[in-house]
Every structure is written in C-alpha cells, then in structure tokens.
Amino acid sequence: MAVLIAIFSYLVNRFLSAKSFLIILLAVGFGMRIVWIMMEKTPPASDFGVMYRSALKAVRGDFTFLHSPYYSSWVYQLGFTYYEALLLNLFGNQLFMLKLFNVFFSMGTTVLIYLIARKGLNECSARVAALLYTLYIPNVLYCSVLTNQYISTFMFILGIYFLIGKGLSEKYIWLWIGLALGMGNMMRPLGSFFLLGMGVFVFIYMILPFRKKESIYYIKRLAGVLLVYIIFQQLISFGFLQTGLSVKPLSNQEPYWKFTLGLNAHSNGTWNAEDQRYVNQFKVGQARNQAEKTLVQERLKDRKGVIRLFGNKFKAFWGKPDAGPYWAFRGLKQPILQLSLVIYERLMYIVSCLLIIGNVLLMKKENKLLPLLCIFAAGYAAVHLVIEIQTRYRFDILPVLFLLAGYGVYGFKQYIQDKLINRLN
Template identity: 40%
Template sequence: MTPALTIGSALLYMWALIQSLPFAAAYFGGSYIKAIVWAAVAMAAILIAGAAAARRLGPKSFLLLLVAASLAVRLGWVLWIDTPPVSDFKDMYDAAVRGAGGDFSFAGNEYFSRWAYLVGFTLYETVVVKLFGASVLVLKLLNAVFGAATAVVVYRIGKACFNAYCGRIAALLYAFYLPNIMMCSVLTNQHLSTLLFTLGCGLLATGRLRSRFGWLWIGLLFAAGQIIRPLGAFYVVAAVVYGLVWLVRRPENARRTVLLARLAGLAVVYFVVLQLVGQLLIGAGIARYPLAAQEPYWKFMVGLNRETTGGWSQADTDYALSFPLGSVRDEAELTLLRERLRTVELKSLLWDKARLLWGADDASAYWSLYQTKQAQLQADFNRAERAFYLAMAAFGVIGALALLRRRAEERGYALFALLLVGYAAIHLVIEIQTRYRLDMMPAFVLLQSFGIYTVHQWMQTARQHIPNWRHSPWKKSRSL
C-alpha cells in the first residue's frame, strides 16, 4: 500500500503543478514562460533559504528565529490589514459577542441549527470575547499564535520523519506561505483546528501510539479539532487505516494486539468526547443539537452542482431553506442529489473540481483584503502565491518520487501521503473551496520538503565534482 500511496501523492503534486500553470499564467499577462520563470526563481529562493538555515543556525537558534519570524510577519499582517468579519465569519463572531453577554439563543436560529458543528468554534470565540472584550484584533492575534505554533509542530514532524533539513525547510515554507499569513486576519476556524489536527498526526507519525497514553492524547486532539472544525472523522479514519496497515506488517503478534487495542482506544476516545461535549452543551442550554451537521446530504448535493463546479450555491441554499429542517429537508436534498447523479456528466465535473481545488489561485487574498483599503493588492499577492505554489508542487513531485525508495511505515510519513490522497478523493464528491487546501498544507509542505532536500543533495554532489566552486550556498551543511 505504501508504494501506491507514494505514487498517488506524486500524481497529486504533478496534477497540482500542471493545473496551476494556466492559473498562474493569467497573473503574468497570460504568459506561460513568465510563470515558469518566476516559479524557477521561487524554487531557487527556497533552496537558498534551506541551505542558509542548515548552515548558519543551530537547532535552538533556528527554533527561536522560526517562532519570532513567523509571529512577526503574522502580527504585522493583522495590524496592517483590518479585515472586517463577513459571511459565516461574521455570523459566528456576532453570536460569540451575544454569548459573552450570556445570550445563547443564537444556537436555535436557522444558521446554527443547520450547522450545529460551528457552535464549538463560536464558543471558543465567546470565551475570548468574555476575557478580552469584543475586539476582533485579539482573535486575529491568536490566529497568528496558532499559525506560528503549527510551524513549530511541522518542524518537529519533518525532523522526526525525514531529517533536520526537511524539518527546517517545511517549517519555513509553512510559516511564510502567503495564504497562511493572509488568513490570519480572517476569523476562520482553520488556524486552531489545523494546529490541533497536526499535533495529533505528529504524535501518530512519530510512533507515540507505542507509548502507554499516546492513543489517549491523539484521540483527544482529534476530538478537540473536530469541535473547532468538522474534519475530525476524516483524521480518525486516516489514523485507523494508517495504523492497520502499519500493524499488519509487524511480526510481533503480542505487540500487535496491544497496538490494535490502542488504535481502537483512540477512536473510542474521539467519539466518547464528542458525545459528552455535545450532551453537556445541550444540557446547559448552550446548544440545541449535537455538534454535527443537521443536513447530511448538503455537501454532496452542492458538490455535484455543475453550475458552480461543486462550489457553494445560492440557488441550492434557497432550495434547501424552502423545506423545514429535518427529515423533509433531508429527503428534498437527497432527491436533488439523486437527480444530479443521473443527469450530470460526472467525469467532466470531477475533472473540473480537481482542477480548481488543486490548481486555482488560493482565495485567501480575497477573504483577507475584501472591503479593506488594500483590496487593490489582491493581484500582487496572488501573483506571488502562484509562483511559490508552482515551486512547491514541483518539489512535491521530486520528493514523492524519491520517497519510493524508502519504507514509509518505518518513518511515519506514509500518514501524510494518505491524508493528501484521501483529502483529494473526498473532495471529488463534496463541496470545494480553494481555501480548503490550507487544511492540508502541513502534509503538503512536509512531503515536498523531501523534494527540496533531494535537490539540495544533488547540488552537494555536483559541487564535489566542480573544482574551485567556493563560497557557495550549497557548501556542505554542518551537523544539525
């Protein structure tokens, strides 16, 4: 299964590379050559940054610089860009302000009845507002902290799964990837949930399932992530699949039994915590429904909307709201879903959805700069994002192909290949938005970091065969 996963991730990176090129060219006057040139410049900049970080800084110095720099750039962004809450972000923030005043009646309105899983993140915002006042700036500053913390976690995972070089370059790319920075000024639940899910995956990938209580912490982190953003079930399934494949290949029967029990315990902890939290909130009168979507067919129905290429649809929203919430609305949505399965050209739709999700420019510039004084800078930031996304996709192809020589189960990075491939597969049939790529960015940068390391090693080998190549940034790195 591991070679198949690695090949699958290689194909995904290649798909992202090919499909993002025309979108990138649109920001360079329609010129594919200019897009490729700027992507090459981005690749060179990444290689130089990686070599410099490897040569010049010890482990402690690097971590300090990583935290300081990633925090500084995010703090600078949220202080410069005054993004007002809009759309769902505004609904959750307004509800949090009411909740801080003791009014939780919002949980019974149409919005939170449909998307009851958003109550968890809204309550997080409620606590922040209660402690610090109704200022969006504090929430944005916390986003910056979560982003910087995730970069540190990515570093730890990359170092454990590959080597220190990969850990450093993956952390740097995560810390300075423009959409990660720009979205800090947006009150999205992605910042905190990504940190929690990445922590859980890091524990799993680095072998903590072998420890006595590692399974407990992984289950708790996935449950906490689910309370903030409804992706927990995806991570639990990925963890179980990864664990089963890993365990089946182990010869020690006794040890296998223990690890299987811990894997089951992980899933049990996840589901029990969610049930307990949901019932406690309902009992306290804070929530009206369990923390789960009350329209199970919505994302599938929208995901097969040909007119929006699987994106959010106002027409679908109006259609759903014309029926009362519950079994009647479920049946109406299921009816439309079945109709689309019969009438829509699925191959064409799925192709276009995959092309948009993995190839189109990230929507972070829109969400961050919308209704601000800097709105005119969207094209400039998109141009930079396109160049670096192309570069990372190219390194991803190299890294995934290079990983075919290694035993992924032993090093843990098969988990991240599984996450990428699984995430891509699921979004073929459910609603898509390009900002959803940010949920998988830790896995995306971790796997492609091995491609950067591979090219770095090629450069080292070339240096040894070229006399008089002195003072090069590719000079052999000292021990990390």
C-alpha cells in the same frame, strides 16, 4: 521563486543551529503576522461574521442565536463560537485578541511541522517545511480573518505529532491523540478524516502483516484512540445540551448538503444560490435531507458527467489561486497590494507542488512518515471530488503538503549530490 527557496534552504541548514533556526523562524513568523493584523482591519464577514456576532451575544447571556437557521443546520459551529465567546469574555470585545490567537495557533502549527519532520524525516526537511509554511502568504493573511481553521489545524497536526513524534506504543499516547482530534473536530468537523487517515496508516504499517501479539496490541491502541474521540464528542455535546448552550446535539443536521453542492456540475462543485433556494423550501431535518439525497442520486446517474466534473473540480481546487487575499482584503480597498500577494502566492504554491511531485518520485520505501502524509493528501483530494470546494479549504491540508515539499527539497539535494559523486567517480 525556486531559486529563492533553494538559497533560503541552503542558508538555514548550513549556518544555523536548530535552536537559532527556530528562534529566527518564530521571530519572523510572529513579526509578519502581528504586523499584518495591526495594519489590516479585516471586518468579520460571512460565516465568520455570524459566529463572531453570536459569540458577542453569548457573552451577554443572549442565546437566541441558537434558534437561527444557521445554527439549526450547522450545530457543530457552536464549538468555535463558544471558543470566541471565551476569548471575548476574557479580553473584552477586542477583535485584535481573536486575531492574535490565530497568530499563536499558526506559529504553533509551524513548530509542530518542524518537530514532526525532524522526527519522521530529517533536519533539512524539517527546516524547509517549517520555513515554507511560515512564509506562505495565505497563512499570514487568514490571521486577520476570524476563521476556525487555525485552531482546528493545530489540533489535527498535534494528533499527527503524537503519533509520529511519540509513537503509538508510548504510554497513554492513544488518549492524547483521541483528545487532540476530538478538540480539533469541535472547532472544524474534519476529525473523522484525520482519524480515518491514521487508521489506514496504522493498519497497513503496524497491524499488517498480522502477527498475533503485536497486531492485537496496535488494534487495541487504535480502538482506544477511536473510543476517546467518540466519548469526548458525546460528553461535550451532552454538556452543551444540559447547560442550554445548545438545543440540538453537536452534529451536522444536513449531512447531504456538501455533497449536493459538490456534485452540481453547473457550479463546478461550488456553493450556488440555486441549490440553496431549492433546499430552503424544506424544513431542516428529514424532509430536507431526503430532498438533498434525491438531488445527489440524480446527479450521480450521469456517470460521464460526474467523471468530467471530478476532473474540473480537481483542477479548480488544486490549481486556482488561494482565496486568502479575497477574504483578508474583503471590505478594504487595496487592489495593487492584493494583486501582488496573489502573484506571490501563485509562485510559491506552484514551486511547492513541483517539489511534492518530485518527492513522490524520489520517495524511499523505508520511511513511514511519507506514506502517512501521502494517505492524507490523496484522501483529502478524493473527498473534495465529491463535496463542495473552495480554495480556502486547502488551508487544512497545507501542513501535510509542506511536509512533503520539505522532503522534496531534501530529495532533490540528495539526487543532485549523488549524480555529482557518480560523475566525479
């Protein structure tokens, strides 16, 4: 796999212009994904099935699902539910169209990865990162799953593009960053994470060391991003409440639930029926929140156990095979193809991780995009030490990882060239 990546990287950088590369990449990427969603009729299941069926009801004007236990706890899922309802209203009850929009957002993210790396790194890194993201098999497989991760990831990476590709000093860019993160958060509640990561980056590299005029300028810009992000969320929530599209504000009604699961050493931080049965005894709201908070506090008392749990979770979250084949083949009986794709994913993922490690070792201090990417990667790893883990959750940070891997290829290339030149001299 490492040899194949090296060969492909050499070919796309040596013989293709930027325009030709993008055309071929988009053609291959779209082709793979469209063939996949046409061939494999993955049925909606689990949370994705709940949101799909709720979207169908919303199209018919039936909003009884708003009072279900699912939406009573996870009100924030309404954003994606109504997104699906909009598409169903436009195109009819066509699962293919919902999946096709997954394809559009997947390839849109690919283009953003290329543009970010081209601006913040170099052409070689941009092509490799975009190529790796396009060919990474879970990015293809999840297209047949009605996941909210494609559109949210696109919006979050769009926010990064505005920050890196345009620059925070660009007129009104703070507005577009806030809107992109806010829209992404409407689909999947990770906006605060990306907002915090950007805030840390801007503080370290633009505000510090404090220079009165320049630092205050960037503080205002950062405050503008935060303000737009918050106002957007509040306006959408208020609009949903006023129009009857929601009976509660669009927020997480169980803020301690993910921590309850994530700190369960017996389940290694994954979902488990025991915790679910326990908290179901309590009504959603203050009673359940207090019960979950008590569990979290009890589990944190065993400090050695918590440290051991963190180590086990880190290995599981970053080391186990991606759940893409599991979700994509759910309800389908094709074990040989599923196993083959798992092996392909493992090989490509391991090589990419090695490239990322090499990238960190060879990182150049003058480049600002790399520290931003490292802030996101390290922050994402830290967050998942304490909350529930699923390997599917790696999907949200994959663009960042492949940007790092893309620069890893470039770094090794430069390192080898420098060694050869030194030997020749």
